[in-house]
Amino acid sequence: MLSMRIVLVLMLLLTLSPHCTAAPYTPTECCFRYIKHTLRSANLKDCYETPKECFFPAVVFETKNGNKLCADPNLPWVVKAAEKLQKQKSACAP
Numbered sequence: 001m002l003s004m005r006i007v008l009v010l011m012l013l014l015t016l017s018p019h020c021t022a023a024p025y026t027p028t029e030c031c032f033r034y035i036k037h038t039l040r041s042a043n044l045k046d047c048y049e050t051p052k053e054c055f056f057p058a059v060v061f062e063t064k065n066g067n068k069l070c071a072d073p074n075l076p077w078v079v080k081a082a083e084k085l086q087k088q089k090s091a092c093a094p
Contacts (some may be wrong), residue, residue, distance in 0.1 A: 002033035031070030038077045039069065047085045049073065 030050055039061055046062040050070075058070040059078050069076045 007090070028082060030057050031058035031060065033070065034058065034072045035069050038069070039063070039081065039083055041081050044081060046089075047082050 024089050028051075031054065036056060036057075042067075044061050044064050045064045047059055050056075050058045056070075057073055059073045059082050061071060061081065063069065073079070073082075
């Protein structure tokens with residue numbers, strides 16, 4: 001059993017220690033599974049990568065309907081589709 005002196009020291013340390021009120025950074029959007037089929041590039045409007053803090057890396061494709069679908073960034077069709085969308089973006093940029 002802890003002595004009274006140790007208990008008092010622990011309580012003092014806990015009450016005097018600075019409390020961190022800021023929560024650690026947590027990503028707002030992560031993917032937990034990937035789509036199983038390829039997407040037609042004609043249906044895609046935009047794409048972006050999920051934050052590095054996410055457990056599963058993913059490319060998120062946004063369709064013209066507004067749907068967001070997660071895809072495995074290591075698949076060849078995902079790389080090609082993302083590159084095509086990036087080229088379209090840079091061609092439209094002023």
